[in-house]
Amino acid sequence: MLGINNTIRGSYAIWWVADMCIEHMKANDGDWPRNWDDLRDDYQTCVARSGQPWTFDELSSRVEVDWDADPIELLPFSDDSAVNLRVIWLRNGSDAHWSGREPNTMILDYLKTLPDPNANAPGG
Template sequence: MRFFNEKILNALYLSAVLIVIYFGVRWKLHDLYALDDGYAVWLAANLVKYYMREHDGEWPRSWEDLRDLYSIHGGGDGEWTFEKYQSRVFIDFTADPIKLRELSLQPGEVKFNVIRARWTGGEIGEGPNVIIRDHLRYK
């Protein structure tokens, strides 16, 4: 009976160690991805802002509208392909810039979430939606 109890205890101990290792590695990878995603959503907000400046305030309709801007303003360093970039960042291409402007003029927190990381909550500074809010508020 004692041999059986030792096997169970060893199995439990090993399981606990593996769980700690798994969550430690996962936490570290999340941190690494969150930093990359933070820069990615910051760039996405700026790409949308540049697009709106060049197209009389229109919101981009798809990723294709941003492809050339991505190459010019930061995607040309070769680390991420445009396709990989798209897989990491969500942009709501159905957003209405007129409604966003109305929301941007309201005091307090940002009232919309049209650009965000797909996998993490990674943000640099105040976040991508603040960039859009400020662009619409002060244009």
């Protein structure tokens, strides 16, 4: 039973961290968070919206984030290649997530809602 509980908690934790990263990008002109400290305000936004099922420390102990990711470089990923994108993952190596809430796909879906950063570039 402990394994099932851990899988469920991991699935929710990774969803929360994806939501926190999306909140961060919304509040910071599309900038990707650089570290866990960047997500503290976004954690509070998620808590205000959904309650506090997690402590910030539990999330950071369960989930890993690629702090060097660049949203502009992530945009070319299509739905087919989303499986190759890995900017958020569980530290225990599990790929557990809720259906429709795979964190990397959530990030891509959010990025697709943003205006094309190259639209106003010369020749773009």
